[in-house]
Amino acid sequence: MTRTDAILEADALERRFDVSAPWLNRVLERQPRRILRAVDGVDFRIRRGRTLALVGESGCGKSTIAKLVTGLYPPSGGRIRFHGDRDRMQMIFQDPYASLNPRWRVGRIVAEPIRTLRPETGDAEVEARVADLLATVGLSPGDAVKFPHAFSGGQRQRISIARALAGEPEFLVCDEPTSALDVSVQAQVLNLMKRLQREFGLTYLFISHDLSVVRHMADEIAVMYLGRIVEIQPTADLFARPLHPYTRMLLETIPDLESPNRARKPMGGEVPSPVAPPAGCSFHPRCPLAMDRCRSDRPTRRPEILGGRVACFAAEGATAR
Template sequence: MNAVATQASPATPTSSATDSLLEIRGLYKHFPLAEGFLEQLRFEKGRLVRRNDSVHAINGVDLAVRRGEALCVVGESGCGKSTVARLVMGLLSPSAGEIRYDGQRIDDLRGKRLLPYRQRMQMIFQNPYASLNPRMTIQQTLEEPLRFHHPEWTTPQIHDKVAEVMASVGIDPEWGKRFGHEFSGGQRQRIAIARALAVDPEFIVADEPISALDVSIQAQVLNLLMDAQAERHLTYLFITHDLAVVEHFGTRVAVMYLGTVCELADTRSLFARPRHPYTQALLSAIPRLEDNRPEHVRLSGEVPTPVHLPSGCVFHGRCPHVTERCRQEVPQLIATDDGNRVACHGVEEGRL
């Protein structure tokens, strides 16, 4: 059973607000399996060989997040969603490509040059049980980012701001005296959201923020995020695998498979008319109580390993519409007749 928000989906941004706040261009991230020279040596067929294999987590991702929208990134486990989130926030460095925020390249910034963007960009992590410092009270947890970003503020100013942000997410001020382990998962995630909002950011990366919560709590936290977006004019990069959440929360959707974006579309048209075969398979798996629901698409084969990527389209080994071109040539994201984008030779050739 999936959580469903009880309020309306955010409206599509107007033309005056559709300029990109975040741009990702040609992004790659590879993780080496063996760091040192000796770790790369191994015996194969009686000979000593050097293998420098890497996990190809992200492979040429291009995305743009518009001001005021909630761009949802979806896909199965291991497709690279969380890696994209960590690259955007500077927790990982890209192997290639660039990330621009409000027109300024930020992936190559370090130290004090990156500090202004740390305040404008905040992250909500997946696991509320691990994202709070167990040695700090809730009051200390919420004060810490304020003291760091606003060293000129007085203690009364900080206390007032903490009280304001606690009230905005429905936290009792008395909670400030307690520690994180004294709260449930939903309460901890509210605290984590309050910490992200404390410095008044304009952009938030939410990495599966409700997946570790009970179903009864998921809708509450999701509605809280939607309220914060409306009140504070926030922009979200929302990482999730729950398509029911995407349908109610997202403005646009980017579907990822094995480190690549295979389809990028506004939420309504994606659910009404998915174009990529992988997107069609994903949406057909949503349980629905409708007579005209799409027929369930059963994919054959296994997800290829990201260590040795297949040639051509990364989905060709499981696609029911595969041709020789799919096996040899990597598809590019092309614009469709409805203004969305899809990376599929079949769509480009008019077969799908």
């Protein structure tokens, strides 16, 4: 990949949160400061017109990255370079109930980015554009006069998408956009998002915990564990040849409709607290391949090893042999 076709680059991105007890408690109970490393040195690039997905379990830092990319949080370290128009980055959230102002009519909600981006636009033109956008996402132009509560969850997510499109985006950050929706409604929203990507050449940073959704949507997938990207691969490769033991574990534990496996042996253990992550590779306490080195050293992704696709000593060793 050449540098120029990347729309977004994150280098050694970090975000720390201070989750210490209040000062007085720390003094009285002699507690140290506690720092949560939500995002702990993350690198990735997203190519124009493509979809990068971030997957991982709760607390892995994927939503924090969404907030760093959109500028809702400043990074504590590293940097993000966006080679696009900052005003043309939009976000779609998980909860279409919370992200729409209940006191505004749909027309006003969708019109807001137009009025912000192009204040010179006349009312009639704004109205026509809103009608157009509502039609694009499969709603009726007449829906502009209704309030959000009149719509179902899937329809509200369509309104969020119409609002995002109103800002003429080139880059969309989608944080679990279909997690609150029923599967049949999810299919409608995912199809819509794919169609819009084709039509408008949109770039997506797509965040989800659902591997089947991610497989359907993404060109490339980054698997996160405790604030780090442990593996990043083109979608087909990741499913065909998962390199990191954590990715393999995830793929083995998700229920498979096409070949259900009742005898599946679930992976033991749980994700450790990100406040006190294990030393070395943070996955080592759950890893069937853990070696001594994994307990002390932290593996990184390096271009010379498997094209920088995986951060794992065991995976490195397997290819060296």
